Amino acid sequence: MLNEQLLERLVTDLKPVRRRTWRRDALVFALLCVIELALFAGLGSARPDICAAMALPSFWWKLGSLGAIAVVGAAVAIVSLDPVESPRRGLHWLVGIVAICLAIGWLIDASGGGLQGLVARVDWPDGLECVGSMVLLSVPPVVGLGLLMRRGAPTDSGGTALAVGIAAAAWGAFVFVFACPYDDPLYVAVWYAVGCGLVTGFARLVLPWLTRW
Amino acid sequence: MAGSDWGALMVAAQAGNGRVYHRLLTEVGDWLRRYYTRRLPPAMVADAVQDTLLAVHEKRHTYDPSRPFEPWLAAIARYKWIDRLRAMKSTPTEALTEDIAVTDHGDAVASAWSLERLLRELKPAQSDVIRLVKLQGLSIEEAAARTGQSISLVKVNIHRGLGRLASMVQRQPDAE
Numbered sequence: 001m002l003n004e005q006l007l008e009r010l011v012t013d014l015k016p017v018r019r020r021t022w023r024r025d026a027l028v029f030a031l032l033c034v035i036e037l038a039l040f041a042g043l044g045s046a047r048p049d050i051c052a053a054m055a056l057p058s059f060w061w062k063l064g065s066l067g068a069i070a071v072v073g074a075a076v077a078i079v080s081l082d083p084v085e086s087p088r089r090g091l092h093w094l095v096g097i098v099a100i101c102l103a104i105g106w107l108i109d110a111s112g113g114g115l116q117g118l119v120a121r122v123d124w125p126d127g128l129e130c131v132g133s134m135v136l137l138s139v140p141p142v143v144g145l146g147l148l149m150r151r152g153a154p155t156d157s158g159g160t161a162l163a164v165g166i167a168a169a170a171w172g173a174f175v176f177v178f179a180c181p182y183d184d185p186l187y188v189a190v191w192y193a194v195g196c197g198l199v200t201g202f203a204r205l206v207l208p209w210l211t212r213w
Numbered sequence: 214m215a216g217s218d219w220g221a222l223m224v225a226a227q228a229g230n231g232r233v234y235h236r237l238l239t240e241v242g243d244w245l246r247r248y249y250t251r252r253l254p255p256a257m258v259a260d261a262v263q264d265t266l267l268a269v270h271e272k273r274h275t276y277d278p279s280r281p282f283e284p285w286l287a288a289i290a291r292y293k294w295i296d297r298l299r300a301m302k303s304t305p306t307e308a309l310t311e312d313i314a315v316t317d318h319g320d321a322v323a324s325a326w327s328l329e330r331l332l333r334e335l336k337p338a339q340s341d342v343i344r345l346v347k348l349q350g351l352s353i354e355e356a357a358a359r360t361g362q363s364i365s366l367v368k369v370n371i372h373r374g375l376g377r378l379a380s381m382v383q384r385q386p387d388a389e
Contacts, residue, residue: 006263007238010270016229017274083275083288153272155292156383213268 025078025148032144033070036137037175046178058108058183065101066174066192070141072097073167077145080160081152087159094166102189109185121184127191130180134195138172142203150211157208165203169196220282227273241286242266248290253297254328254348265293291382298379301347302372331378339374342367347375 040046053059076090145164154160173192182188219237226234242262249261268289276285328348332340338360345356346367357364 003259003263006266007235007242010238010266011231011235014226014229014231014234017227019227019277020275021277081275082277083272083292084280084284151274153268153275153289155288213271 020081020152022078022082025081025152026074028148029074029078029141029144032140033171036140036171040137040175041178047181049181050178053181053183056183058105058185058188059177061101061104061108061185062177062180062183062188062192063174065097065104066170066177068097069094069101070167070170070174073163073170074141074145077160077163077167078148080156080163081149081154083153083155086156087154087163088156091159091162094163105185105189121186122190123182123187126182127187127194130176130182130191131195131198133179134169134173134176134192135199136172137175138168138195138199141168141171142199146203146207146211149207150213153213154211157211158204161204161207161211162200164207165200166196168203169199172196172199219286220276220278223273223276223282224278227276227278238266238269241269244286245290249294252294252328257297261293261297264296265290268293295379295382298375298382302375331381334381335374335377336370338362338366339370339377342370343374343378346371 047053072090072094076087076094079085079090080087142164145168149160149164173196180188182191219240222233222237222240226237245262245265246258249258249265253261269286272289276282332343335343341360342356342362345351345359346353351359353364353367356362357367360367362370
């Protein structure tokens with residue numbers, strides 16, 4: 001027998017609800033990203049030599065790769081907030097995109113003069129600073145997508161949290177590209193991977209627990 | 214699956230129609246009871262049904278009327294089933310007494326059949342202790358004595374076995 005008390009409690013004072021749609025979620029997230037980017041640019045955080053940097057292929061490689069990962073990651077995360085949808089296929093696509101991005105970076109690197117002075121190129125003190133900035137810039141998209149995840153009904157919380165983490169990390173790094181003075185693909189591959197990995201790992205561990213329903 | 218047009222009932226419920234919503238939850242509750250009877254030990258069915266009804270209520274805004282209601286409900290039911298399997302890892306199992314009342318033997322048989330099918334996919338050391346402790350209600354010590362495993366190994370095998378069971382269910386499409 002069903003608990004009649006429970007049914008009465010759920011039915012009493014039933015309020016109309018506004019339906020969740022992926023379009024509205026995507027719009028909310030896009031708005032959040034635009035606001036973050038505008039604030040970042042408005043605060044004068046962009047690198048001073050940005051015009052010169054835009055002539056380099058590595059600048060566009062960074063921007064294009066991170067933008068593609070952020071867009072696909074956010075799409076996978078938002079679609080999977082529907083209980084009927086799984087994020088798994090989208091995550092496979094994301095892995096493929098990340099691999100292609102790294103391969104393009106390697107090609108740019110290989111055409112730029114060999115592998116001399118690898119350790120010097122990695123430049124770890126500045127690298128750690130970059131990681132800190134990327135993580136900080138990933139906070140708004142993690143919070144925004146996390147709130148959407150809490151309102152939605154993901155049935156594969158682990159997969160959705162992974163997509164959220166990848167999208168937020170890639171977006172944070174995307175914004176950081178405008179300030180980062182480094183265009184060396186090796187530097188970018190190492191430190192951007194560390195920064196994105198930290199944000200993604202955090203989201204994967206914490207979000208399923210915070211958004212449990 | 215549905216006796217009436219549950220999708221239309223949910224649309225009315227989303228608009229705030231309490232009377233229709235009561236009817237929908239009653240019918241969905243009956244369906245959920247049958248669903249969990251085939252998948253969980255009888256003692257867990259009522260809690261699983263209530264838990265899922267609460268989830269349906271909290272997430273009713275995620276139902277899209279342009280799509281069928283049944284897969285939406287089945288996805289939530291399956292999510293809560295996996296949740297229950299995971300929760301069994303941390304739930305202490307009380308030993309059964311001889312005078313415990315058995316009201317519906319058919320449900321118990323159906324559940325045991327479905328669980329048995331899943332348990333066969335596990336390693337024998339894991340499935341044996343899950344059967345003894347989680348389904349038959351033996352203590353960890355009794356299961357250890359019966360299987361020849363140490364007490365800590367019994368705990369580890371229950372923990373890992375239930376985790377694997379939940380992962381298997383998550384990966385495989387539901388036949389319902």
